[in-house]
Amino acid sequence: DGGITQSPKYLFRKEGQNVTLSCEQNLNHDAMYWYRQDPGQGLRLIYYSQIVNDFQKGDIAEGYSVSREKKESFPLTVTSAQKNPTAFYLCASTSRRGSAQPQHFGDGTRLSIL
Amino acid sequence: KQEVTQIPAALSVPEGENLVLNCSFTDSAIYNLQWFRQDPGKGLTSLLLIQSSQREQTSGRLNASLDKSSGRSTLYIAASQPGDSATYLCAVSREEGKLIFGQGTELSVKP
Numbered sequence: 001d002g003g004i005t006q007s008p009k010y011l012f013r014k015e016g017q018n019v020t021l022s023c024e025q026n027l028n029h030d031a032m033y034w035y036r037q038d039p040g041q042g043l044r045l046i047y048y049s050q051i052v053n054d055f056q057k058g059d060i061a062e063g064y065s066v067s068r069e070k071k072e073s074f075p076l077t078v079t080s081a082q083k084n085p086t087a088f089y090l091c092a093s094t095s096r097r098g099s100a101q102p103q104h105f106g107d108g109t110r111l112s113i114l
Numbered sequence: 115k116q117e118v119t120q121i122p123a124a125l126s127v128p129e130g131e132n133l134v135l136n137c138s139f140t141d142s143a144i145y146n147l148q149w150f151r152q153d154p155g156k157g158l159t160s161l162l163l164i165q166s167s168q169r170e171q172t173s174g175r176l177n178a179s180l181d182k183s184s185g186r187s188t189l190y191i192a193a194s195q196p197g198d199s200a201t202y203l204c205a206v207s208r209e210e211g212k213l214i215f216g217q218g219t220e221l222s223v224k225p
Contacts, residue, residue, distance in 0.1 A: 006157075042203060045214075048211065090157055090158065096211070100146070103148070103158075104160070105150075105159070106157050
């Protein structure tokens with residue numbers, strides 16, 4: 001079955017530590033996205049990538065970094081500069097064929113501070 | 115700046131009832147509007163996507179409408195079931211693929 005796999009499901013970060021969240025898709029989608037979800041709030045866009053080796057900042061990119069070396073992979077690093085990293089992180093992808101394609105989401109990674 | 119609002123924040127109904135969830139947005143220049151379902155601790159599942167040139171989309175017991183001029187969309191759920199209990203999110207696309215989400219409506223359908 002095609003889909004998006006996020007790992008790990010739960011992640012704990014120590015003070016001053018960088019952590020990396022994995023996102024892999026086998027849908028042959030060109031575009032990939034990272035969102036952050038806080039309790040009682042909608043999703044907010046962190047970074048997105050429309051093509052390999054290219055990515056753009058979303059609305060809340062400070063304290064985060066990404067890479068897109070392969071079409072199927074879009075890892076997100078939460079750096080020590082992100083002072084409030086506790087949240088639910090969701091990865092999504094979509095085909096670039098026009099605006100008629102819905103985004104497909106993974107099951108998320110829940111990040112907490114130790 | 116585009117803002118998306120969903121009303122109500124929470125809704126509890128008895129099984130079998132028809133219900134309407136509301137979504138409003140401030141900027142009518144959108145590419146499309148999508149409705150998603152989110153179960154606790156899970157990712158989002160796409161329910162319906164309405165392109166900016168369309169007025170409505172239907173899938174089974176779900177019907178979504180779009181009125182761009184007034185900045186509104188509704189999700190109609192017919193004959194609700196306990197399995198419909200989840201959080202429903204609407205999102206508008208401001209550029210291709212970039213979504214802005216509302217805060218969601220938490221739906222509980224009681225048997």
